[in-house]
Amino acid sequence: MPLDDDTARTRLLDTAEDLFYARGVQSVGMDEIRGGSGVSLKRLYALYPAKEQLVEAYLGRRDLRWRGSLAAFVAAVDNPRDRVLAVFDWLGDWFREPGFRGCAWVNGYGELGATSAVVARLAREHKRAFAGQLAELVSAAGLPDALAPQLFLLAEGAMVSAAVLDDPGQADHARAAAAALVAAS
């Protein structure tokens, strides 16, 4: 039974996401993605004619999933002010997941931002979208707009340092700082 395009795409993106996130883009060969997904090279190149397009699809799908997961988590919190802080609880949960290795877009920017305009753009767009999510939460909580970019920096700092220092507890520092900023505003 031949694989239809949709499931082939899903399997490819699942494998690509696992491998690219865990090891970086350049150290994962197309052949390894073929092996992991069970999709033939011919099919792979029919669906994604170049590696960069597979990377683009991987980051695009992950962006939807990542922001959707965050949105669902904070939506479950009642108090609008608590929703702002819940962002950092969500980060802490994420940092503790096995295989956590930082932000896929920051890692991608570090690896390919200088050589791939596509990756640089996707990273910028993802960060802008995340900053927008925070701005909405801040606004809905009746907090001053100026708070949002500050919370954004705390979240970014937490992601990067949780990864580099291999310390999920960075989320707690970020949460404490965010609470102090909220209280002071």
Add this chain to the structure above:
Amino acid sequence: MPLDDDTARTRLLDTAEDLFYARGVQSVGMDEIRGGSGVSLKRLYALYPAKEQLVEAYLGRRDLRWRGSLAAFVAAVDNPRDRVLAVFDWLGDWFREPGFRGCAWVNGYGELGATSAVVARLAREHKRAFAGQLAELVSAAGLPDALAPQLFLLAEGAMVSAAVLDDPGQADHARAAAAALVAAS
């Protein structure tokens, strides 16, 4: 006149730093470093027997220079409390330098952290050292110890978002947040 080892090393590290920082490690070939430095491949491999050792030397020298530059900048500020905030002024100056492309260790972690234990360790050590510098400034200003990791997150967030968003103004948000945290403590 043959090049003595010290100047050969310096030229190699200068070239390596320019290229590795600007484009990432993997997209710069040893031959390009030879060309840029004017040091022959044979000499290059005599001084650094493998690319990873050149990367290690590059990151090591940059660490000393980076932290030294920060320390010198804040040391020139009189008031101990202003010294803490001066960190963010220094970051802003750095972000505005041409060729700024984020934190070399974060970029290196994203690119090679999963495949090179050396790079992962150097990134961790550098971040720990930077966090230590902040902790000393906070302590010298008579501020509570708990503030230091929070300022660290703001600084990390500023570096990452200034790079990815291509917006040096992120330093201002970080400075404002830092001032609020200092004031609230």
Add this chain to the structure above:
DNA sequence: GGTACCGGAGAACGCACGTTCTCACTCGGA
């Protein structure tokens, strides 16, 4: 039953690059 297409497996190609080797040259010392 034949035949023309489709998809999969994987070999092949071309190139880039880390590392090593060759070879001719220089220069200090007997």
Add this chain to the structure above:
DNA sequence: TCCGAGTGAGAACGTGCGTTCTCCGGTACC
């Protein structure tokens, strides 16, 4: 002057990998 150790230029080697090509078995349709 001769010799040999060290140096630089760059060719060569081996490997990995992105991409394409070949071949073959199956399957749908006449």
